[in-house]
Amino acid sequence: EAGVAQSPRYKIIEKRQSVAFWCNPISGHATLYWYQQILGQGPKLLIQFQNNGVVDDSQLPKDRFSAERLKGVDSTLKIQPAKLEDSAVYLCASSQQGRTTNEKLFFGSGTQLSVL
Amino acid sequence: AQSVAQPEDQVNVAEGNPLTVKCTYSVSGNPYLFWYVQYPNRGLQFLLKYITGDNLVKGSYGFEAEFNKSQTSFHLKKPSALVSDSALYFCAVRDPPGGSYIPTFGRGTSLIVHP
DSSP states (O other): OOOOEEEOSEEEEOTTOOEEEEEEOOTTOOEEEEEEEOTTSOOEEEEEEETTEEEEOTTSOTTTEEEEOTTSSOEEEEESSOOGGGOEEEEEEEESOSSSTTOOOEEOOOEEEEEO | OOEEEOOOSEEEEETTSOEEEOOEEEOSSSOEEEEEEEOTTSOEEEEEEEOSSOSEEEOGGGOEEEEETTTTEEEEEESSOOGGGOEEEEEEEEOOTTSOOOOEEOOOEEEEEEO
C-alpha cells in the first residue's frame, strides 16, 4: 500500500516570496490534514478536509495561507507571502474516514521550508 | 479545549533498561489517546491507541502505554530499550464523539537510548 506522498522534500525561499506544497493521500482516504511542525514543537493542525470540504481551518493564517482539495483527492497548501516565522516542516496526513475519532493518522515525510 | 502535555523534552536511558515517556491530557469526557513516533527526516508513525477497555494498551515494536484516568495520564513504556528506539515521541488526543475531531499533539519527547 502506497503511503502519503508529499513534495517537494525541501524548499528554501526568501521572505515575501510564495511557495506551494503538494500532498497525495493514501488511496480511498476521505480525510486529509495539513500540520505545521516548528522545530522543537509538536505538529499544529492548519486545516482538515473531509473529501473536498473544509472541516476545520481555525488555526490557518488565512491572510497568507490557503489550501485546496478540489477533487477530494490530492491537496495543495500555499503560502503567499512567506514570513521568517513560517520556517517549519509541513506535514500532510490522511485517515480513512475522519469522523470516527479513534482512527489513526498516516503521515507523509513532510516538506521542510526555510524562509531566509 | 483539549490538550496534551509532555513534561520532558528529553529522556535518556541505557540499552536494556526499561523506559517511560510521560504524557498527561486534558479533555472533556472520555479521551481517545495516541502515541506516534518520528524518526529523523520522516513523518510520524502510529504506535498505539487507547479508546476504551483495558488500561494497558500494547502497540508496535514492543511498546505499551498505561491509561490512568484518575491521574489523566497515558505514559508510554517499554520493558527493555533498544538503541534503535531513539527517536521523537508524540502523545496525541482526540475528542470523543460529539467533540471537535481535531487531533491535538504534544510538543514531543526526544528519547535517547545509549549503548
